[in-house]
Amino acid sequence: MSDAPKKLHIKTYGCQMNVYDSERMAEAMGTEGYVLTDDPAEADMVLLNTCHIREKAAEKVYSDLGRLRPFKEAKPELKIGVAGCVAQAEGEEIMRRMPLVDLVVGSQNYHRLPEMVAATARGERPVDTEFPVEDKFEKLPERPATGRPTAFLTVQEGCDKFCAFCVVPYTRGAEVSRPVARILAEAGKLVAKGVKEITLLGQNVNGYHGEGDGGVWGLGRLVRELARIEGLERIRYTTSHPNDMADDLIEAHGAEPKLMPYLHLPVQSGADRILKLMNRHHTAEAYLRLIERIRAARPDILLSSDFIAGFPGETEQDHRDTLALIEEVGFGAAFSFKYSPRPGTPAAERAGVDPEVADRRLHELQALITRLQHESQAAMVGREVGVLFEKPGRLPGQWVGKSDYLQAVHVTSETPLQGALAKVRITASGPNSLAGVLV
Ligand code: SAH
Ligand code: SF4
Ligand code: F3S
Numbered sequence: 001m002s003d004a005p006k007k008l009h010i011k012t013y014g015c016q017m018n019v020y021d022s023e024r025m026a027e028a029m030g031t032e033g034y035v036l037t038d039d040p041a042e043a044d045m046v047l048l049n050t051c052h053i054r055e056k057a058a059e060k061v062y063s064d065l066g067r068l069r070p071f072k073e074a075k076p077e078l079k080i081g082v083a084g085c086v087a088q089a090e091g092e093e094i095m096r097r098m099p100l101v102d103l104v105v106g107s108q109n110y111h112r113l114p115e116m117v118a119a120t121a122r123g124e125r126p127v128d129t130e131f132p133v134e135d136k137f138e139k140l141p142e143r144p145a146t147g148r149p150t151a152f153l154t155v156q157e158g159c160d161k162f163c164a165f166c167v168v169p170y171t172r173g174a175e176v177s178r179p180v181a182r183i184l185a186e187a188g189k190l191v192a193k194g195v196k197e198i199t200l201l202g203q204n205v206n207g208y209h210g211e212g213d214g215g216v217w218g219l220g221r222l223v224r225e226l227a228r229i230e231g232l233e234r235i236r237y238t239t240s241h242p243n244d245m246a247d248d249l250i251e252a253h254g255a256e257p258k259l260m261p262y263l264h265l266p267v268q269s270g271a272d273r274i275l276k277l278m279n280r281h282h283t284a285e286a287y288l289r290l291i292e293r294i295r296a297a298r299p300d301i302l303l304s305s306d307f308i309a310g311f312p313g314e315t316e317q318d319h320r321d322t323l324a325l326i327e328e329v330g331f332g333a334a335f336s337f338k339y340s341p342r343p344g345t346p347a348a349e350r351a352g353v354d355p356e357v358a359d360r361r362l363h364e365l366q367a368l369i370t371r372l373q374h375e376s377q378a379a380m381v382g383r384e385v386g387v388l389f390e391k392p393g394r395l396p397g398q399w400v401g402k403s404d405y406l407q408a409v410h411v412t413s414e415t416p417l418q419g420a421l422a423k424v425r426i427t428a429s430g431p432n433s434l435a436g437v438l439v
Helices: 016-030 055-067 069-074 084-090 092-097 110-121 180-192 219-226 247-255 272-277 284-297 316-329 355-378
Strands: 006-012 034-036 045-050 079-083 103-105 150-154 197-201 210-212 215-217 234-238 262-264 302-309 333-338 384-392 398-403 408-412 421-429 434-438
Touching (some): 016 034, 016 045, 055 069, 084 092, 150 180, 180 219, 197 219, 219 247, 272 284, 316 355, 355 421, 384 408, 408 421
16 A cells, blocks of 8 residues: 555535535545545545535535546545535435445534544445534644635534525524634634634624623624734624624624625515515515614625525515615625525425526526626725735736725736735726726
8 A cells, every 4th residue: 555645525515614614624634644636536535515505506416426426436445425514404315316425424523524434444334414512623623724814714503593495504503603712712823824814604603602701702792802813904704694783793893994894694585575484584674774774884884695586475576676675775796596495494385486587587686786796896996995815816917815895806916915915906897806006
C-alpha cells in the first residue's frame, strides 16, 4: 500500500448551511488522511451533501448517484456517501434504491463520519439519521486556515416554525442554538487565521437564543459581542424569519458599523390569505411595518427575500398582491421558486395551482425582481462603498469582492487585493455585478 493521501470529493447542494457542513466534514476526514479533490474520477471517496427543499433538488441526488456508477465499477473500493437533508429525510430508502451507496449520514451526525467510513471498510453499510443530543460541531476537529477572508459560522440549527410547504423542520430537527462562548471561540480562531467577514448561519438565525453570560442571549447581543473581536471587520447573518426580528437586533443595524447593511428576510407571499395558509403567522402589513422600522434604523439597508409562486390556493389576486409588495418594498435582490409539493408537509395534501399558471407567475416574479435588482445596482454608480476582495477575476489584473451590500464588485489593480478591505468608487453597473476603482 502506498502512503499517498486518500482523496475525497464532496458535492454540495442547497443552502449555505450545507456549504459550512461540507467544510466541517472535509476537516473531519482530513484527520483520517483524506485531502479534497475537485475530480470525482480520482477520488477514493465521494460524498454528496444533499438538499431536500424542492423535488428537483432531491431527485438530482439520485441521477448524480447513477452517474457515479461507472466510477465505482472502475474502482470497486471507491466509497460513496450521502449526507445532508435527503439523507436525513430518506435514510434507509437511499440504501434500497441505490446499492452503490456505502453510507448515509443525516445532517446532525457528521462527527460520526470517520467511524462510519471505518465501518464501510469492514463491509458494512451504515445509516445514521438519529438526532443526537450532543453538538456535532464540538466533536469535530478545529478548523484550519483556508486563505479566504470570509467564513460561515453556524450558530443555530433546525426550525420549529413548520411553514406548511417546508421540509426543514423534518430534515434539520428542532431549533437548537449553540452556546455564546463556543461561537466566540470559533469566531476568534477564524479571525486569527485571517478571516475578516463572518456570516452567522441558522435556518432561523434571528431566533438565536444561546446560553451566554447571565442567561440567554439573542442574536443582537451576540452580534454586538462578536463586533468587539479585533480584526473582524464584517458581520452578516442569514436566514431570518420576520417574526423573530427583535428590537435589539434592529437597533444593532443602526448602531453597529460592523453589521453589514444587507438583510435577507423571506416573506414568501404578499397575500394575507396565502400567508395564513402557509402558516407564516404574520400579515403582509406587519411585514411592511417591520421593514419601515428596519429602514428607520439603517436607511441604506439592502433588503432581499424569498417568494413562492403557485402555492396551493393562490389566486390571481394573491399573486398580484405579492407583486405589489415586492414593488412597495423595493427589494435590491430576491429569490423566487415555483411551489414544489414535499412529502409529509401539510401543503402537499392540498390541490395545487395549474403548473402553467404557476410557471407564468414565477416568470412575472422573476422579471420584477430582476428589474428592481438592476435599478438598485445602477443606483450604486458614483457611490463609494466598502469592498472585501475575495479572489482574482477572470481578466488579468482584475479582483472580485463583495460590497457592504453583498453585491459583486470588480476592480483592476496591479497590487494584489485578495483579502483586502478597501473603499471603491462604483463606476459602472452590469446585470450581475458592479465595476469600480479604488479610492
Ligand atoms: N429558513 C428560511 C429558508 C428556508 S428554505 C426561511 O425561513 O425563510 C429557502 C427558501 O426555499 C424558502 O424561503 C422558500 O421560499 C423556498 N421553499 C421552501 N420550501 C419550498 C417548497 N416546498 N417549494 C418551493 N419553494 C420552497
Ligand atoms: Fe422552512 Fe418556514 Fe422554518 Fe424557514 S421558517 S425553515 S421556510 S419551516
Ligand atoms: Fe436544503 Fe437542507 Fe438547506 S433542505 S435548503 S440543504 S437545510
